Amino acid sequence: MTYEFLQHYWCFIVSLLGAILVFLLFVQGANSVASSLGYTEEGRRLVYNSTGRKWEFTFTTLVTFGGAFFASFPLFYSTSFGGAYWLWMLILFTFVLQAVSYEFQNKIGNFLGPKTFQFFLTLNGIFGPLLLGGAVATFFEGSNFIIEKNNMIDIGAMTPIISRWANASHGLDALLNPWVLVLGFAIVFLARTLGILYVMNNVNDEDIRSRGSVRLIGSAVPFLILFVAYLVHLLLKDGFAVSPEGVIFMEPFKYLHNLLDMWYLLLLLLIGVVLVLFGIGKTVLSKDYVGGIWPAGIGTVLTVLALLLTCAWNNTAYYPSTADLQSSLTLQNSCSSEFTLRTMFYVSFLVPFVLAYIVYCWYKIDAKKLDKDEIKTDHAY
């Protein structure tokens, strides 16, 4: 097991967590369309109660994604989080609002009223995916930072801080890049699409299911347009390549080359896209089919995983700097020591065990679909 293998392995694990996180954003997506999907007060409660049984997974995956990134690529953690301060703070802020909203909204004693917390859920439902999508887009589009490790010991340095953002916006400048917004909104509409598919599967209510198949088109079409636009842009754009000596340079069609060099990622991407299209298409075309979340969800994980690995493997700088090309982060210059990666490699053997009990518990809880009776009689939000 070489150091290089461990770097690629941990890149895979972090990317997988990121891909699962994007899939789990169905919670946010469903919340953002809860009022039109649920339509009545009771219908909205069904939607919130449906996503309310899964929100912890999204939240936990986000935290674990952060923790795994910290442990395996600490220079990314310090550069991106410390630099793009406002971008990450806004993301966290919307997730904090979400975390309390389920439990508080319909409890007696909630003096802010249920509408306040439903507004928070909608806010998180739109801005959570948008900002997370924007943050992911910076892996391809670049960010405005400079890294100088000698700052800590250089008497003549401007500051002892290693990573600095090169402008005062602290990450909000990313949202001025139209391609960042394109991917951000693609994730918003993807989350809504997955959210509708999930609720149609999880809630046993004819009204919601029939409205869902109509609303699905309204979210899936903009998603597909934005996604295809970004994919074409990505395949045609110059990418951030790394030479064997560690020098970073711009390479035309780098990401297209990456997909052609790593054919298995291209295959993964194609399978993923087909599965997403199948999940959406069959749900729209078939009146009785409500299982679209499964192919679309698996397809989302495969697609996002392929894209994230495309931006990091095959001698590519995964967190490029537009302010100073040589400050860009690569798997080699930003990772933890071999000892730490090796130790965490053994820890990662627990992941299948964790996944197994999650799947089992999910299966047990969802074995009986949520209906109107259940939210009247049991622990309900």
Next chain:
Amino acid sequence: MHNILLNIDAGTIDWSRAQFALTAIYHWLFVPLTLGLAVIMGICETIYYKKGDEFWKLTAKFWQKLFGVNFAMGVATGIILEFEFGTNWSNYSWFVGDIFGAPLAVEGILAFFMESTFVAVMFFGWNKVSRGFHLAATWLTGLGATISAWWILVANAWMQYPVGCEFNPDTMRNEMVSFLDVALSPFAVDKFCHTVISAWIIGAMFVAAVSCWYLLKKREQRLAVESLKIAAIVGLVATVGAAATGHKSAQSVGEVQPMKLAAMEALYNGGTDQGLTAVAWVNPFCQPDYENESEAALKVEMPYALSFMATNDIHGFVPGVNDILNGYTKPDGTREPSVDEKIERGKLAIATLADYRKAKAEGADEATLKDQLSVLNENMPYFGYGYIRDKSEVVPFIPVNFWSFRIMVGLGCLFILYFLVLAIMAFRVPLLSTLTRRLFAAFFLIPETEVDGNDLTRLPAWHYWVPIVLLPLAYIASESGWLVAEFGRQPWTIQDMLPTWVAVSDLQSSSVIITFMLFLILFTTMLAVEINILLKQIKKGPQS
């Protein structure tokens, strides 16, 4: 070295510290109740599983309802803390991320998923899974929270006592060399035991307070009495356990953070046969003149107790603030350098590191690099001191440490007494019970009428008010413990390795002030909503 530090906005450091303190303090309002209630509702459900009595199911569900309201706030406030290491302490994240990141990742994989998976089964699975599976889910929810506490306390303990790592001059960071040393550090074990056990006190006090409110109102009497009995046992075990683990923690602090111990005791000049300060006048608002005062004013002490607490020997040597600043000889004959000497050696380490990196970049010969590495390694234990401008900077703010420690210990003793009385009131132990009951009656701790009885529903009203009054004090004691732990480490983010002003991110103070205010407003509002919901839920009772 001073030049590079002048370019950091002092406001950024102070506000970043304030923001971390704010979020940590808020988070710790919710976590101990989660840990404590998890035990109590687990016990209730276990009894239901064994007896099949619907009353215990109702009782377990009632405490789980309150657990759920509190749990959401714990989750919400917790996410900020993890990401703040990156957002506000970016230099820290790089400099020690190789070691510090691992416990956080393990926490996510092992603990958070366990919590989030089984808490859903606990709340929504009553009619969907078997009784045994549901019971397991309830205990696993608590276990997940406890494992989470383990890993975050491992990370915190490492900041107090960095072990299992080495500095790598080529990557300019500290790197892990022993995961077991980090994960099983004795400091971490002490911290975990003390922190988790003290959290059970909050859970027990909360249950006692709610139960006593019902007894005051003469409703839900069976639930109240049975819950009080459980709270009495959990509370008594926890308070005694917290005292024992606290003693062990204090010893650890004495060994690896003598300045913190000196600040906790306002011990300006140490020595052998040191007494533990019971009370003294230390102005809460300004740093005492420790250089010129021999000891705190109006000091009343328990002879030899500090020496015993710190060293397990009543004649043990305990250094004071001035001893640490000026250097002292340890009992084993070795000499601890003065802070000025450490500063000089730290500066030498930093300058040598700069020379080494420059020489390596210029392709210097092996012998030169080896010599430089030798000087660097010799002085590396004092690396952090190279960023210290004056020796007074390594003295934490004594009043906060002194008073927080006293509040924690004083209230802890009060809680032991309360749970002891409660346990004796709730359970009859042959002979012992009669003796102690008569003793307590003599001191008016229990009414004369209860010397030979054990009916918890017929006590004078003031008995029921006691836990209601003690509950906020339990929170104050718990937060005080954290104030001692964190203020006592100042000015270091990592003891002797990295002061706060080198650990911070490159941010304008205005940005941090805005986020601080946002979190203050948000968390305070949510806390108010949570308390109101909890009160209404309690008022509605278990049948709601």
